[in-house]
Structures are given as structure tokens and as C-alpha cells.
Amino acid sequence: MLKKILTAKHRGFCAGVERAVEMVEKSLIKYGSPVYVRHEIVHNKFVVNNLKKKGVVFVDSLDEIPKGSKQPVIFSAHGVAKRVIEKAKNYNLLYYDAICPLVSKIHKEILQLEEKDYQIIMIGHEGHPEVEGTAGQLQDIGNLTLVQNIEDVEKLYFPSNQNLAYITQTTLSVLDTKEIVDALKLKFPSILEPKKSDICYATSNRQESVQEMAKKVEAIFVIGAFNSSNSIRLVETAKRFGCKHSELIENIDDFDFSNLSQYNEIGLTASASAPEEQLDLFINRVKNLFSIEVLDHYEDENIIFKVPNYLN
Numbered sequence: 001m002l003k004k005i006l007t008a009k010h011r012g013f014c015a016g017v018e019r020a021v022e023m024v025e026k027s028l029i030k031y032g033s034p035v036y037v038r039h040e041i042v043h044n045k046f047v048v049n050n051l052k053k054k055g056v057v058f059v060d061s062l063d064e065i066p067k068g069s070k071q072p073v074i075f076s077a078h079g080v081a082k083r084v085i086e087k088a089k090n091y092n093l094l095y096y097d098a099i100c101p102l103v104s105k106i107h108k109e110i111l112q113l114e115e116k117d118y119q120i121i122m123i124g125h126e127g128h129p130e131v132e133g134t135a136g137q138l139q140d141i142g143n144l145t146l147v148q149n150i151e152d153v154e155k156l157y158f159p160s161n162q163n164l165a166y167i168t169q170t171t172l173s174v175l176d177t178k179e180i181v182d183a184l185k186l187k188f189p190s191i192l193e194p195k196k197s198d199i200c201y202a203t204s205n206r207q208e209s210v211q212e213m214a215k216k217v218e219a220i221f222v223i224g225a226f227n228s229s230n231s232i233r234l235v236e237t238a239k240r241f242g243c244k245h246s247e248l249i250e251n252i253d254d255f256d257f258s259n260l261s262q263y264n265e266i267g268l269t270a271s272a273s274a275p276e277e278q279l280d281l282f283i284n285r286v287k288n289l290f291s292i293e294v295l296d297h298y299e300d301e302n303i304i305f306k307v308p309n310y311l312n
């Protein structure tokens with residue numbers, strides 16, 4: 001019979017996600033419905049569906065927005081390519097960029113590297129919006145090479161006089177990324193690295209919290225989304241550190257809570273794009289079935305990214 005739920009020290013919305021969602025909500029207040037958002041504002045179905053109910057229309061392309069629309073369109077926290085910004089300008093759209101400031105920092109880095117004639121190696125996941133947005137900052141996409149694993153590093157070849165630098169997606173596994181970085185440094189000893197890790201504080205903190213929990217519980221449940229890199233990395237981290245049953249929950253309504261009877265202690269966390277209320281809802285559902293003790297060691301990260309003044 002389930003006895004304890006241990007919640008992660010660091011969990012739930014990061015500052016970049018909070019800012020992006022707040023920008024959408026303040027746009028609704030200022031301009032009314034509809035407010036358009038290109039792609040998911042963050043990778044979380046619960047957040048997206050809640051915003052839809054409030055009057056947000058999610059589009060895959062700016063071409064889906066009616067011509068002559070005076071309503072705002074917001075670009076997601078993952079960042080977008082320069083061509084998307086240019087298209088919005090050409091269509092005379094009112095647009096706001098909700099890019100996470102930590103992703104914006106990488107955009108600046110990659111432009112500076114291109115100006116200095118560096119060949120840039122990006123560690124990331126092919127097709128991820130952040131990778132596409134970052135690559136889309138470059139004047140010449142040929143200046144960027146994407147690597148996803150050590151095998152990709154082994155296949156790389158550059159002339160000995162080529163200036164090389166690497167950057168990373170912000171939501172990667174800290175440990176997996178270190179292995180890839182070590183392989184890059186071994187193969188290209190003079191490669192230029194970022195002054196500070198590109199993996200964001202929230203990703204690192206949430207992975208560290210799961211590492212700690214994995215040693216203490218029989219199962220870990222991650223509230224997040226299947227298309228969310230930071231959610232998937234938390235599940236992988238739990239397994240890596242000894243918690244064999246680690247499961248990603250995208251929709252709490254689809255979860256069979258009776259299966260928890262086989263555990264005495266479980267760990268619970270929410271990814272950086274999952275709201276705290278989802279974690280609370282999970283706990284309340286468990287309480288309806290079992291007598292439990294919740295051990296909560298939450299620590300505030302004390303990081304805030306302010307919404308632009310023009311939306312206040």
C-alpha cells in the first residue's frame with residue numbers, strides 16, 4: 001500500500017515559461033480575443049488547452065492568420081528563425097516574441113561566432129523548435145552542424161585550420177551533453193566552448209532533484225508532455241540513477257491511479273513546462289484512494305524574467 005509521496009525540490013514552471021504564458025494572458029487582456037500564437041507557446045497540452053479556452057488561437061504558420069488582422073501574434077518561448085520575424089513584418093502583423101531570455105542569449109552567441117568565421121557545432125535534437133530557431137539566426141545555415149550523440153561526433157571532419165565552437169540546446173540531459181562535449185574536446189582540442197553552460201538553470205535543477213529522489217523511491221512520475229525535451233530528460237535521468245520505474249504523465253485523467261498500490265514510496269515532479277497545479281491535482285487524486293504522507297522540500301529558484309512593459 002502506498003505510504004509516501006516525495007516531491008522534487010525543484011519542479012514546475014521555469015521563469016522563461018512563466019514569462020511566455022504571462023505575455024499571452026496579458027495580450028488577451030489588452031487586445032481581447034483572438035490572440036494568435038505560432039506553435040505551442042510551451043510544450044504542455046494542459047497549458048495550451050487552457051489558453052485555447054481563453055481565446056488563444058494556435059497556428060502552425062503565419063499564413064493561417066487572416067490578412068489585415070490587427071490582433072497580436074506571439075512567438076513561443078523556444079524562439080523563432082529570423083525569417084519568421086521578417087515574414088511577420090512583411091504581413092504587417094503586430095507580433096510579440098516570448099522567447100526565453102536564456103535562448104535569446106544563445107542566439108546572440110551564435111551570431112557573434114558566425115561573424116568571427118567559426119564553424120558552429122550545435123548539440124541538440126533535430127526538429128526541435130529551439131534548434132530550428134537557433135539555426136535560423138544564421139546568414140549561412142552551412143555554418144552550423146547539428147550533433148545529437150557521440151556517434152555524430154565521430155563522423156565529424158573539419159580542416160585543421162577551421163575555427164570551431166560549440167553551443168547546446170537549453171533543455172538537454174546534463175550528463176549526456178557532458179559526454180558529447182568531452183568527445184568534441186578530445187577530437188578537437190582547440191574548440192571554443194560557451195563561457196557558461198547553455199543548458200538552463202531550470203533544466204539542470206530539475207534533473208538534479210530527480211537524481212536525489214531516484215535513490216529514495218521505488219517509482220518516479222514526471223508530469224509533462226511527450227513532445228517536451230525537458231520532460232523526457234527527467235524520465236531518463238530517474239532511470240539512469242536507479243529508479244527503474246520512471247513514467248511520463250501527459251494527461252492525469254488517463255492515468256490509472258490504482259496501479260500505485262504496488263509502491264510504498266514514489267517520487268513526483270513536474271517538468272519546466274508543466275504547471276504546479278497539475279502536480280497538486282495528481283496528489284489530490286492519490287489522496288482519494290490511499291492514506292498518504294507527502295514529503296515536500298520545495299525550494300524557490302528566485303529567478304524572474306519580467307514581461308515587457310508594453311504589455312503591462
